[in-house]
Amino acid sequence: DQQVKQNSPSLSVQEGRISILNCDYTNSMFDYFLWYKKYPAEGPTFLISISSIKDKNEDGRFTVFLNKSAKHLSLHIVPSQPGDSAVYFCAASGSARQLTFGSGTQLTVLP
Amino acid sequence: DAGVIQSPRHEVTEMGQEVTLRCKPISGHDYLFWYRQTMMRGLELLIYFNNNVPIDDSGMPEDRFSAKMPNASFSTLKIQPSEPRDSAVYFCASSQGLAGGGTLQETQYFGPGTRLLVL
Numbered sequence: 196d197q198q199v200k201q202n203s204p205s206l207s208v209q210e211g212r213i214s215i216l217n218c219d220y221t222n223s224m225f226d227y228f229l230w231y232k233k234y235p236a237e238g239p240t241f242l243i244s245i246s247s248i249k250d251k252n253e254d255g256r257f258t259v260f261l262n263k264s265a266k267h268l269s270l271h272i273v274p275s276q277p278g279d280s281a282v283y284f285c286a287a288s289g290s291a292r293q294l295t296f297g298s299g300t301q302l303t304v305l306p
Numbered sequence: 307d308a309g310v311i312q313s314p315r316h317e318v319t320e321m322g323q324e325v326t327l328r329c330k331p332i333s334g335h336d337y338l339f340w341y342r343q344t345m346m347r348g349l350e351l352l353i354y355f356n357n358n359v360p361i362d363d364s365g366m367p368e369d370r371f372s373a374k375m376p377n378a379s380f381s382t383l384k385i386q387p388s389e390p391r392d393s394a395v396y397f398c399a400s401s402q403g404l405a406g407g408g409t410l411q412e413t414q415y416f417g418p419g420t421r422l423l424v425l
Contacts, residue, residue, distance in 0.1 A: 197348075227405055231416075237417025238310070244405075262327070269355050284349060292404030294360065294414065296341075298348030 198222045199287050209305050214272040218285030219267065225287040229294070230259060230270050233282040242283075243270070260270035273290050273305045310417035312398050320424045324386040326422045330379055330398030339414060340373055340383050341397040349397070355381065388424045395419045 200219045208214045216230075226247040231239035245252040245259045245268070252259050258271045272279055283299040311330040311340070319325055331338045339354040353363040358375045370389070375381040385392055399414040 229405065236418065238399070238418050240416065241413045286405075288405040291362070293351055293354065294405055295351070296349035 197298070198225075199285055199295050199297040201283075201285055201300050203299040203300050205299070205303070207303045207305060208275045211274045214270075214275045214279065214302055216270040216272075216283050216285075216302065218268050218270075218297055219266060220268075220287050221265065221268075222287070222289060222295075223295050224289040226290075227288045228259070228261060228268050229286045229288075230257075231284040231286060231296075233284060233299070239284055247267055271284065272302075275302075277304050277306050310398055310400055310415055312358065312396075312417035312420050314420060315418065316421045316423075318425065319388055320425050321389055323424075324384065325388045325392075325424075326379070327383040327396050327398075327422070329381045329383070329398030329417060331381070331398070332415055333379065335400035335402050335415075337401045337414075338375060338381050339399040339401075341399065341416075343395045343397065343419070352383070364424060385422075386394045388422075390424045393422055393424050395421050 198221050229244040230242040232242045233239040243254050243257050243259050245261050250261050261268045280303050282299045282301050284299045286294040288294050313328045336357050340352040341349050343349045352365045354361055354374045355375045371385055373383045395418050396417045399416040401414045403412040403414045
């Protein structure tokens with residue numbers, strides 16, 4: 196049973212527009228959430244994180260929103276650039292401090 | 307620093323053969339993780355070490371899988387015997403700490419992965 200779900204395997208967005216990637220989780224004990232980005236033939240790289248005591252964290256063009264009541268988080272990229280085309284993984288951790296990853300969403304930013 | 311180094315980058319083997327994947331973590335990182343990525347299950351944690359000691363191997367799928375960390379700069383993941391369903395990309399990652407406090411120390415740095423194909 197997947198505790199972290201990314202229901203959209205792919206997303207296409209026009210350059211300059213907003214990209215919104217979504218993630219749902221089922222374990223209410225998760226208290227820390229992260230997004231990783233992965234290019235082909237490379238390992239995932241850390242992008243941004245958020246603690247459960249916050250509902251928003253921003254870093255440049257990237258903003259993560261957390262809705263604890265809905266057990267939902269999202270990553271917003273504004274404006275989207277062709278270099279943002281990659282697979283984005285959502286991850287969560289709880290008391291064990293291990294990361295549980297979603298299955299990933301392939302983002303394609305069209306020029 | 308060169309980052310996390312994994313070898314080989316690609317491995318093709320026949321069912322029943324032994325496969326050994328290697329990882330060199332970032333110097334100074336106390337935690338080392340092995341992950342497997344498949345289309346069906348995404349990225350899943352297999353095992354992790356703290357100061358060379360295995361802490362949680364509950365993600366290791368079967369007894370055919372084993373992992374060791376003989377010293378702070380080297381770890382292996384072995385599959386014996388290998389089966390076609392083991393075909394996946396295997397990642398090694400390292401960090402200074404565990405996720406949760408929001409500090410850079412907890413960031414996991416991933417290697418480029420080993421793409422394994424078992425025929």
